Amino acid sequence: MTRGLPLTATHWGTYRAEVTDGRVTALHNFEHDSDPSEIGHGIVDALTAPSRITAPMVRESWLNDGPGARTDQRGKEAFVEVSWQEATRMVADELTRVHDTHGAQAIYAGSYGWASAGRFHHAQSQMKRFLNCAGGFTRSLYTYSFAAAEAMVPHVLGSYREFMNTTTSWRSVADSGELVVAFGGIPVKNAQIDSGGVGSHVQRDGLHSACEAGVAFVNVSPLSSDMIPELNAQWLPARPNSDVAIMLGLAHTLYTESLHDPDFMERYCVGFDRFLPYLTGETDGQPKTADWAAEVSELSAGDIRALARRMARQRTMISVSWSLTRAHHGEQPFWMGITLAAMLGQIGLPGGGITFGYAASNSIGGDYRQMPGASVPQGQNPVNRFIPVARIADMLENPGGRFHFDGQVLRYPDIRLIWWAGGNPYHHHQDLNRLARAWEKPETVIVNDWCWTATARRADIILPTTTHLERDDLMMSLRDPYVIAMEKAAEPPDGARNDHEIFRNLAAHMGFEEAFTGGMDEADWLRWLYDKTRQSAAAEGLGLPDWQELQDKGWHRTPPPVTATVKMRAFREDPEERALATPSGKIEVYCKTVADFGYADCPGHPTWMEPYEWLGNAGKYPLHLISNQPSNKLHSQLDQGSVSRRGKIDGREPVLLNPADAAQRDIREGDLLRLFNGRGACLGVAQVSDHIRPGVVQISTGSWWDPDDDGMCRHGNPNVLTRDIGTSSLGQGPTAHSCLIEVERFSGTPPPVRAFEPPVIRRRKG
Incomplete structure (x- = not known):
């Protein structure tokens, strides 16, 4: 019987946590989910895996020589464990230095990702509220999921999100x-x-x-x-x-x-x-x-x-x-x-x-x-600078450079500090070798994360965070009928803190704790968010239980509309x-x-325009790459967990290709393959099937980037192959699905996969 176990909600489902001796030992699918996802179960072993970050870390050269030191060593160099007191002081001092020397627009807080389904412990909201209190930052606009539609559809229908949500x-x-x-x-x-x-x-x-x-x-x-x-x-x-x-x-x-x-x-x-x-x-x-x-x-x-x-x-x-x-x-x-x-x-x-x-x-x-769930107020950003979400490398490579976007001509800021909380650009972004080179430009990179992703490895300062199983929260989604009272199931490692606590301590160190917290602690905020949501829901004719009833039961489901939704x-x-x-x-x-x-690449009516790479102009690289969403993880989240690892073959990502393409290259089921083009290469394992059309190769995204010295991903991240260019001057979205490659059997000794191994960590004596 699992109904009395603590509930937790995630982007991939709601689960009940089984806890033994203070440790989460299993997750059980929510009893009201008719088609539960296995993805969430992958976190159980990841909570205590070597990939877990359990103390604040600073890259060795940055610690010894200061901001901007040996930035080419990001992702290669050892880290030094420091105390929270030291990490807080370093981050506060660096924020102050960049603000005073270069201005708040020199801080880029992309923080694009899906860190938490909880309304309070939402990494982006916490970070943006903090940075707005601290003076502002340069932000990103739109999503990797459908940036081109977010820019285009409002011109055609007046809104995109309104009609997507209905x-x-x-x-x-x-x-x-x-x-x-x-x-x-x-x-x-x-x-x-x-x-x-x-x-x-x-x-x-x-x-x-x-x-x-x-x-x-x-x-x-x-x-x-x-x-x-x-x-x-x-x-x-x-x-x-x-x-x-x-x-x-x-x-x-x-x-x-x-x-x-x-x-x-x-x-x-x-x-x-x-x-x-x-x-x-x-x-x-x-x-x-x-x-x-x-x-x-x-x-x-x-x-x-x-x-x-x-x-x-x-x-x-x-x-x-x-x-x-x-x-x-x-x-x-x-x-x-x-x-x-x-x-x-x-x-x-x-x-x-x-x-x-x-x-x-x-x-x-x-x-x-639609549930009108309240969010943590982020306040007003004093900096009116942004980039389209997928133009990170362009921004870093071209400070002051001009770019077109949705009828505007804008300029890229000169970024000196990147702060990422709750995401992994080394999953979402294209042409990862280019991104890695551009990532050397800022003087400081700060990352809040709970595990050693490729982004965390390329940080200068790492602030280790908790997971959704290690904190109380509320799931109140605009597009889901369930409200879930998320209950803390286990204590985090001693060195990990939730994002709110991290930013609260920083705000206290910098003298604006009251402005950041609003005079409320975590429990106050949760109650405030629920009360606000309950009031808004009542105005929409949606009745929600009182706070105590929700806590006692753990969940509430709003009834469906009387008539079916018709957009x-x-x-x-x-x-x-x-x-x-x-x-x-x-x-x-x-x-x-x-x-x-007046955009040549986006005229005034829908138009067929030949892509820069597709099978109609294939030459040296004759196969079209489809790098679609994975079935066993969300983007790159929980790639290190058991569910995702079970989907790999000899620790690498499967590669689907048509029998005709396989025969032409003397490829057989289970062969180790090298996928390559002029931008990079990655390894994967052949799966031959007539469920994919000839001329097309498919490998899912989400494998943690694991480059060798030549930039080849040993693990199977296809974004070493995709081109980093905007969809058009209008939307400037990502273009991963216009990509040509070649495939061959890998020759030589297969290199070991190192993606889930932590970097070298040094601990100070005494």
Whole structure:
């Protein structure tokens, strides 16, 4: 019986902790989760593994010679264990020095990551509140997940997050839908997670319910595994990065065969007349026919025409994967997907329209009422400087350099100090060897973390933190019906502190403890956050239990909405009263605002543009790399844990390739492979399967970067191969999915994997 065990909530699920002699010995799946994720179990052995950081650390040269000393040795040099008192003084002195000498804009607090599902012990919120009290910092904008969409979709629909958070539910699709066409698939493995935490997983049940109701599925993806086999989906194994061309071929068929909905386009959209000459080829001499799309995508023109006709006669939901934004010109798939859905005239109808990534996370398509969970107030940042989230290396290499972003011309700040809390840029970022070189530029790097990730290894000062099992907190997600009272299950190592305590002590040392804490301790803050949430929920008609009742029971579930969620229903029912927040109040198929930016790489309507690397221009490197999300961890989190390690082969990441590509290179199942291009190389182990189309190689992200002296990752991190360039001048998002490589069998003695081994640590005598 596990119901009385302490509850903890994470991005990948809720669990009950079994504790023996003060130590967490097992996690048990939450009894109300019908499809629990195994990812969370991977933390149990990681809590006491050699990769755990249990005391403040300072890089040896930085300690001996001060800021800026031997920055080329980051990631190579030994660390020296210091006391918390020393670490606090060093960090406070360094913050003061940088502020006084270079200004607050010289501090970059990227802190992009998923450290905690808890509302209080949220590393980014704690750090940003502290730095705002201390004078400010340069921040990042948007996410690696879908930065191009965050910049583009507001120009087309007036908002991105609003419509992502109100995705048409699977209940609506099951009740009213007939066809789901998924560009990039609907990979249930991604639905194990959600940014605000997960009480119960819903995607698999949602897919099953739609399938059982007779809804048919089409998977447009290089991977057949991007849909679970139970759906019996039609697989269209398109070339990677050709989705916009396919959508244009579908749109051309709809238009030329009079299958589109001109009344919807007239009432709810603007700019179709400006887009149409491009679609028909009047402006560039190339009609975007199904035959043209077939040449680009290597699909059958007949299949494209047949799909267009089917979409027109059936209630159709178009799903566009978040992954499609992470390619060169990643703004275009969402824009063209919206345009295609508008031509069908089904936006705002039950079971039809468009969604931004079913199963991209657990909540997309779930039936829930948005929980207005309170957050730790971060205060006002006095520094009005930012960079697009994926432009870190550009910023470090080009202080003062100009860059374009969403209609603005901005300049990169001159960064002297980086502070990272709750994330791992050596997972998310592209071209890691370039990042490592750029990482040498700042004088000081501070990292809050609980384990020796590649980022922690490349710090100058490390402040060791607790895990979610070692503190009380609250999970109150905007997109999950559960509220979880997270109970501390075990004490952390003596040398670890939670982020709030770290920043509180720093604030006290620097003279603004009261401003940082607001005169409240952890217990006060938790109660304040819950009371604020309860008040806001009541105003929305959501009743939450009182504080003591929640603590006694441990969890609360809000009921689903009475009627199934349908995205943009209100706009469809009354486009004047519920106009979109665009200049026209309508869907902007052609957007004058974007057109007036004058970007050659992002014109005023959705457009097919050849990526810088794809199978259509392959030469020396003839294989397209798909570096998708892993199934056994969240990004790089818990890669050192038992669940992730079980998914490796001889300690390295699996590499999926088609039998034809394997035979051409004399590769067999289980061979150690070297994946390479002009940017770098990594190792992985061959898995040969016809579930991936020819010309494509797949390796998941998330393996901790483990470079040898030549920069080859021995462990299997594909971001040594991906190019670090923005999606376009508009969004400047990451472009990992436009990447060409070659693969060969590795010759010689396989090098050992060192990713989970701690660096050399020196302890002071006496």
